[in-house]
Amino acid sequence: xxxxxxxxxxxxxxxxxxxxxxxxxxxxxxxxxxxxxxxxxxxxxxxxxxxxxxxxxxxxxxxxxxxxxxxxxxxxxxxxxxxxxxxxxxxxxxxxxxxxxxxxxxxxxxxxxxxxxxxxxxxxxxxxxxxxxxxxxxxxxxxxxxxxxxxxxxxxxxxxxxxxxxxxxxxxxxxxxxxxxxxxxxxxxxxxxxxxxxxxxxxxxxxxxxxxxxxxxxxxxxxxxxxxxxxxxxxxxxxxxxxxxxxxxxxxxxxxxxxxxxxxxxxxxxxxxxxxxxxxxxxxxxxxxxxxxxxxxxxxxxxxxxxxxxxxxxxxxxxxxxxxxxxxxxxxxxxxxxxxxxxxxxxxxxxxxxxxxxxxxxxxxxxxxxxxxxxxxxxxxxxxxxxxxxxxxxxxxxxxxxxxxxxxxxxxxxxxxxxxxxxxxxxxxxxxxxxxxxxxxxxxxxxxxxxxxxxxxxxxxxxxxxxxxxxxxxxxxxxxxxx
Ligand SMILES: [Zn+2]
Numbered sequence: 001x002x003x004x005x006x007x008x009x010x011x012x013x014x015x016x017x018x019x020x021x022x023x024x025x026x027x028x029x030x031x032x033x034x035x036x037x038x039x040x041x042x043x044x045x046x047x048x049x050x051x052x053x054x055x056x057x058x059x060x061x062x063x064x065x066x067x068x069x070x071x072x073x074x075x076x077x078x079x080x081x082x083x084x085x086x087x088x089x090x091x092x093x094x095x096x097x098x099x100x101x102x103x104x105x106x107x108x109x110x111x112x113x114x115x116x117x118x119x120x121x122x123x124x125x126x127x128x129x130x131x132x133x134x135x136x137x138x139x140x141x142x143x144x145x146x147x148x149x150x151x152x153x154x155x156x157x158x159x160x161x162x163x164x165x166x167x168x169x170x171x172x173x174x175x176x177x178x179x180x181x182x183x184x185x186x187x188x189x190x191x192x193x194x195x196x197x198x199x200x201x202x203x204x205x206x207x208x209x210x211x212x213x214x215x216x217x218x219x220x221x222x223x224x225x226x227x228x229x230x231x232x233x234x235x236x237x238x239x240x241x242x243x244x245x246x247x248x249x250x251x252x253x254x255x256x257x258x259x260x261x262x263x264x265x266x267x268x269x270x271x272x273x274x275x276x277x278x279x280x281x282x283x284x285x286x287x288x289x290x291x292x293x294x295x296x297x298x299x300x301x302x303x304x305x306x307x308x309x310x311x312x313x314x315x316x317x318x319x320x321x322x323x324x325x326x327x328x329x330x331x332x333x334x335x336x337x338x339x340x341x342x343x344x345x346x347x348x349x350x351x352x353x354x355x356x357x358x359x360x361x362x363x364x365x366x367x368x369x370x371x372x373x374x375x376x377x378x379x380x381x382x383x384x385x386x387x388x389x390x391x392x393x394x395x396x397x398x399x400x401x402x403x404x405x406x407x408x409x410x411x412x413x414x415x416x417x418x419x420x421x422x423x424x425x426x427x428x429x430x431x432x433x434x435x436x437x438x439x440x441x442x443x444x445x446x447x448x449x450x451x452x453x454x455x456x457x458x459x460x461x462x463x464x465x466x467x468x469x470x471x472x473x474x475x476x477x478x479x480x481x482x483x
Contacts, residue, residue: 061459062434062476063290067276068156068230068454070121070172071196071269072114073237073416075298076106076425081259082266090270092277093429096291100431101439101474107424108297108447110376110386110394111342113417114237115149117296117447118174122230123153124451124466126385134417136389137325137338137349144325144340147389153465155179156451157228161187163460165227170203172230180230182214185223191215195247196233197272203231204279225283227458231276239265240299240414253411255301262299290433290457294450295426297416302344302402307371311346311395311403312339314366326405340391343415344402347391354392363393371401373420385448385467396420430474433457441473 082090108117109126113134116127123130130153135146157167157179168188169180176182180189190212192202205212206226211219238246242258245251249265252258280286308324315322315337322337324346331338331351338349354362359377367375376384376394386394396418397403404413416423426447434457448468455462456470 061457063432063457064227064288065225065285065290065433066228066454066457067289067291068172068228068450069291069293070118070230070232071236071293071295071427072118072232072234073240073297073299074266074293074295074427075236075240075262075422076104076427077422078236078262078266079427082263082270087263088267090266092270092273093293095277096273096293096429096431097438099437100291100429100435101441101471103428103430103441103445103471103474105442105444106294106426106428106447107444108295108426110381110384110419111345111347111390111417112297112419112423113342114296115147115174118172119149119151119153121294121296121447121450122155122157122172122174122178122463123151124156124448124463124468125153126448126467127387127390128382128385129153129465129467131387133387133389135327135340135342136347136387137331137340137391138389139349139351142330144327144329144338146327149174149176151178154463156454156463157187157230159455159460159463160228160458163458165458165460166222166224167228167230168203168206168222168226169230170199170206170232172232175230182216183218183220185220188212188220188222188226189214195272196235196269197275199231199233200272200276203229204275207279207283225285228454233269233272235269236262236265236295237299240416242301242412242414251411255412258301258412258414286432288433290435290454291431292429292450292454293431294428294447296447298421298423298426299414299416300344300399300418300420300422301412301414302397302404303400303408303412304402305407306404307369307397307401308339308341308346308403308405310369310371311366314369315339315362318362318365320362324405341403341405343417344399344404344413345394345396345417345419346403348393348395350392359392366393366395371398372396373398373401373418376419430471434476435474436476439474441471443473445471 116132119130119132127133132147132150155178157175160167161179166186169175171191176189180187202212206222209221211221235247239249252261312322320336323335324339340347363375373396449471452462452468453471
């Protein structure tokens with residue numbers, strides 16, 4: 001289907017690598033590598049053999065520079081839609097895919113909401129570790145609270161900075177004060193707002209060591225091309241929610257209009273990558289740069305009446321007095337079950353302990369409702385790395401049904417706090433220096449694998465609490481590189 005980028009580029013990378021020995025290479029080739037398509041393996045072997053023949057020039061890590069781009073809410077199949085027969089296509093993403101690995105089954109965790117998942121990507125850990133859960137009911141204090149920008153784990157930018165590398169962040173807010181800072185020319189943070197293409201303009205200035213305006217109003221130049229540069233764009237999120245005409249996109253009134261709008265947005269975002277890649281070429285670092293593009297969650301369209309009151313009725317039918325609470329609200333006396341909406345899904349908190357049979361009956365009854373997409377038991381939540389604060393049970397809707405606090409009487413809404421694949425399956429591309437060319441990985445991977453992979457590319461340690469793994473199947477064989 002994607003013939004444009006399935007074509008393999010067999011030219012060796014311009015990057016020079018020190019080679020341990022031909023013996024190590026031979027051992028590697030004999031050991032074989034599994035989990036990705038074989039043409040790419042041949043290409044990697046070719047590149048390694050080429051490096052071996054060139055001899056012993058030195059570089060630490062596999063990429064001198066890493067650019068981490070996050071397109072908030074880049075649902076995985078937006079990319080497919082934009083590249084369908086007759087669709088405009090995404091030449092820049094396709095080019096990066098031809099020089100890298102595209103993951104077709106990358107997933108986020110729980111809850112699939114911006115701050116927790118952005119935190120997971122930069123720390124390589126799930127909310128159970130970093131503590132950012134978005135919203136929760138504090139049972140002991142009897143109040144609904146938010147976690148804001150809580151991050152109780154080390155970020156990849158902090159590791160880079162601690163390793164002596166320069167860092168910068170263009171609006172990747174989870175790195176503000178966490179490996180990048182206002183007015184620090186070695187670890188620069190800026191927050192220009194505006195659309196992605198305008199953020200790229202600022203990123204290009206940073207790459208050129210030109211002054212950029214920081215949040216304090218000061219003009220600051222980066223001391224060098226940042227070894228780790230994060231660029232964050234939330235255009236797709238704003239357009240996908242379809243609640244306002246954010247960033248100038250119109251509100252879609254039907255699913256087809258919404259889909260067409262999202263394709264148009266992805267194509268625009270793709271075009272915005274051109275000046276960035278031009279800047280890398282101009283600085284002569286394109287061959288020494290790895291680019292990772294991913295997202296925190298996808299987007300699930302929904303419409304019609306909210307099923308929240310139906311869900312409350314089911315609890316009442318089972319004999320529980322239940323109540324949906326909003327932020328900062330308290331449960332009245334006598335309430336057994338608190339429901340906390342996070343958008344279109346609901347987190348459930350029992351204010352008294354349920355026996356296993358009682359709990360099972362609740363799960364079975366709720367799962368049988370036609371508007372329910374599924375339930376996550378506490379065991380499921382634990383397996384996904386969800387924090388204990390996320391509740392005793394989570395219920396997600398069967399789209400277009402939803403548990404939002406408001407009905408959608410007219411048009412389409414979009415949200416992503418659900419386990420529906422449209423929200424859980426995110427775009428993930430790893431491309432450039434140190435990466436196999438033209439690889440498509442269909443095996444499941446997780447967004448917490450991004451930070452450890454960046455660490456491997458830069459030759460630094462992973463974030464201290466990271467539980468994700470290095471995406472070895474995307475990378476050139478490390479055994480031929482001196483670490
Ligand atoms: Zn988001």
